[in-house]
Amino acid sequence: MITHVMIAISIFLSVMAFVCLYRAYIGPTPADRVIAINVISTKVTILIVLLAGLTNQDSFVDVSIVYAMMGFITTVAVSKYLEKGKLF
């Protein structure tokens, strides 16, 4: 029974990621786009963990850890660029 719930939540998270992508497309300021990309990266992290549970591939969890780190570094770099106009 929990497998059906996990499949349903995977489809739900994919649809929600596309809705966030709409905000990243129309967002008036650049900060809106950074927020939307940050939320999408969290959603994809959770989606990879759910896929690891569904397909019994335990190595997907390591992929998820790396994806979480990549999303955080992306957000920090783009925010610093927005704040100062340069990275360092």
Add this chain to the structure above:
Amino acid sequence: MNIALEIIAILFLLGGAFFFLVGTMGLIRMPDVFCRMHATTKCDTLGAGMILVGLMIFYGFSVITLKLLLILIFIWLTNPTAAHIIAKAEYKKEWLTKKEED
């Protein structure tokens, strides 16, 4: 896996999905950058945390549970930091443009 643990795990997963829905609605409907950030930070910490706790109950005691705990601690450390950095960048930019108008 007995039926009680399965029901608890399903409740945690559905709660996490509910918080993701709330965060996405806030991201679409709110009028301002800071209001949108307020909604999406809830979605990140509570939604991701509840889904990961549900999956930890699903896996039981194993190495995968420790890795999921690592992801949970990492998300709980880094998402408020990222939100604070975005808010600081946007606030400083608005402040600078307002000072140039005066």
